Amino acid sequence: MRYACLIYYDxxxxxxxxxxxxxxxxxxxxxDETLKESGHFVAAEALELPEGSMTLTVRDGKMSxxxxxxMETRDMLGGIIVIEAADLNEAVRVAGGHPLAKIGAIEVRxxxxxxxxxxQF
Amino acid sequence: xxxxxxxxxxxxxxxxxxxxxxxTLIRLLGGFDAAEEALHEAFAAAAQRWPREGVPQNPYAWLxxxxxxxxxxxxxxxxxxxxxxxxxxxxxxxxDEPAMPExxxxxxxxxxxxxxxxxxxxxxxxxxxxxEVGGLTTEEIxxxxxxxxxxxxxxxxRAKARIRDEAIPYEVPGRADLVERLESVLRxxxxxxxxxxxxxxxxxxxxxxxxxxxxRLARLVAELTGEAEARGLLALMLINEARRPSxxxxxxxxxxxxxxxxxxWNRAMIAEAGEMxxxxxxxxxxxxxxLQAAIAAMHAEAPDFxxxxxxxxxSLYDVLLRVDPSPVAALNRAAAIGMxxxxxxxxxxxxxxxxxxxxxxxxxxxxxxxxxxxxLGRTVEARTAYRKALALVRQDAxxxxxxxxxxxxxxx
Numbered sequence: 001m002r003y004a005c006l007i008y009y010d011x012x013x014x015x016x017x018x019x020x021x022x023x024x025x026x027x028x029x030x031x032d033e034t035l036k037e038s039g040h041f042v043a044a045e046a047l048e049l050p051e052g053s054m055t056l057t058v059r060d061g062k063m064s065x066x067x068x069x070x071m072e073t074r075d076m077l078g079g080i081i082v083i084e085a086a087d088l089n090e091a092v093r094v095a096g097g098h099p100l101a102k103i104g105a106i107e108v109r110x111x112x113x114x115x116x117x118x119x120q121f
Numbered sequence: 122x123x124x125x126x127x128x129x130x131x132x133x134x135x136x137x138x139x140x141x142x143x144x145t146l147i148r149l150l151g152g153f154d155a156a157e158e159a160l161h162e163a164f165a166a167a168a169q170r171w172p173r174e175g176v177p178q179n180p181y182a183w184l185x186x187x188x189x190x191x192x193x194x195x196x197x198x199x200x201x202x203x204x205x206x207x208x209x210x211x212x213x214x215x216x217d218e219p220a221m222p223e224x225x226x227x228x229x230x231x232x233x234x235x236x237x238x239x240x241x242x243x244x245x246x247x248x249x250x251x252x253e254v255g256g257l258t259t260e261e262i263x264x265x266x267x268x269x270x271x272x273x274x275x276x277x278x279r280a281k282a283r284i285r286d287e288a289i290p291y292e293v294p295g296r297a298d299l300v301e302r303l304e305s306v307l308r309x310x311x312x313x314x315x316x317x318x319x320x321x322x323x324x325x326x327x328x329x330x331x332x333x334x335x336x337r338l339a340r341l342v343a344e345l346t347g348e349a350e351a352r353g354l355l356a357l358m359l360i361n362e363a364r365r366p367s368x369x370x371x372x373x374x375x376x377x378x379x380x381x382x383x384x385x386w387n388r389a390m391i392a393e394a395g396e397m398x399x400x401x402x403x404x405x406x407x408x409x410x411x412l413q414a415a416i417a418a419m420h421a422e423a424p425d426f427x428x429x430x431x432x433x434x435x436s437l438y439d440v441l442l443r444v445d446p447s448p449v450a451a452l453n454r455a456a457a458i459g460m461x462x463x464x465x466x467x468x469x470x471x472x473x474x475x476x477x478x479x480x481x482x483x484x485x486x487x488x489x490x491x492x493x494x495x496x497l498g499r500t501v502e503a504r505t506a507y508r509k510a511l512a513l514v515r516q517d518a519x520x521x522x523x524x525x526x527x528x529x530x531x532x533x
Contacts, residue, residue: 001260037165038158038161038162038165039161039165039168040161086258087252087258087259087260087261087270088258088259088260088270088271088273088274089252089259089274089277089278090157090161092274092278093154093157093158096154110270
């Protein structure tokens with residue numbers, strides 16, 4: 001199964017220059033390679049700060065695009081890694097090895113399997 | 122040609138060796154997470170090298186040493202020599218490839234005892250055992266237990282953290298603790314089986330898998346420890362499993378023992394269980410599981426319902442109640458008395474057990490009462506008892522059965 005690992009962190013902490021943050025950033029560099037070697041890697045991107053992003057909605061055929069979101073909370077989505085793992089516990093173990101798990105938080109979310117019915121509300 | 126052969130060998134190794142390789146790697150690397158990572162890397166290495174270099178003669182040994190060497194390699198590269206030093210020292214000892222199959226199975230037994238350690242809460246023991254020993258995925262366990270995958274994942278993460286933090290040893294306990302520790306192992310195995318056997322909802326396939334896995338585990342524990350109660354539990358589960366095809370009809374409705382088609386029962390399983398029970402009685406190694414198995418065998422070996430030896434069944438319940446008293450066993454004994462001596466005696470026995478307490482919320486206590494009242498023609502009281510049972514029942518098939526009985530009485 002595939003799992004998206006959504007990496008959240010506080011940019012002031014990650015880029016604040018503390019020794020742990022420095023170490024985590026250095027370890028991040030080769031981490032894709034580690035995942036490729038172990039066979040878990042599917043895709044990965046680090047994200048720019050949200051100041052550079054736009055949020056758009058289309059309602060009644062009209063598009064509205066605004067800048068942001070602006071940081072209301074301290075943590076922001078900073079990166080996405082998609083991995084292949086046998087089950088949720090393996091995905092959690094793999095995500096737990098990511099250097100940023102020590103600084104921020106990683107949400108492990110199963111990628112939708114379209115052969116199963118959608119959730120009902 | 123060579124590629125497909127290697128692929129086939131790899132698939133076969135994944136199916137048959139994965140669990141045992143993991144069990145050995147946990148011992149060699151001293152932890153679940155390191156072992157799981159090593160297992161994954163070992164299979165990744167096999168996928169690269171087997172097509173080129175050929176399939177090794179002993180895939181188990183190849184995978185264990187590949188996993189171990191890759192882990193040493195990774196730990197060295199991760200430049201944390203200082204922190205990893207004790208681990209590396211332990212790893213530097215040469216891995217003695219177990220020549221005897223028993224030695225490999227010993228690792229699986231160690232794993233079962235660790236996963237069922239009494240320091241872990243019962244729901245964690247079950248989830249951990251099914252995933253680490255049974256090889257089920259988190260998602261499969263969640264489906265079988267009607268839980269969400271994160272709930273199960275968390276149980277497994279917490280159980281592993283506890284094993285690490287409390288330094289629970291990876292070993293089969295010594296003689297002094299064996300009986301107590303074995304009880305916890307057998308209870309986990311029986312809970313897994315009961316979950317697969319009793320519940321009627323959910324995907325049928327996963328449910329049957331739970332029963333098959335419980336039987337596999339009981340067989341392993343029985344063979345490796347030689348303990349009588351492990352064999353007793355195996356016998357009990359084999360007899361229940363043998364009768365599974367006749368328990369429900371095509372519509373999924375419950376079929377009572379008296380109406381079951383006995384030609385559907387798996388006679389080979391019943392015979393295997395019967396031998397185990399016989400040898401346990403011959404050696405006087407009779408505990409609660411063996412006694413329950415013996416009772417189940419009395420039913421399974423009877424030619425038909427009318428030919429059941431109710432006297433022997435009542436006597437076995439008498440012994441069971443002395444060894445392991447419980448309100449449910451007492452209720453079953455009362456039901457057997459009703460079969461031996463008639464509904465009046467059965468009703469008196471059920472009422473006597475109910476007066477002892479502990480069964481108010483148990484639907485079968487009210488259902489047993491209702492059945493004897495019905496047979497005695499005390500229709501009004503029988504209806505009341507069926508309604509009480511219906512208020513407490515949780516399984517659909519059982520609910521439908523009680524509803525049919527109640528509506529038959531209301532037509533009168």
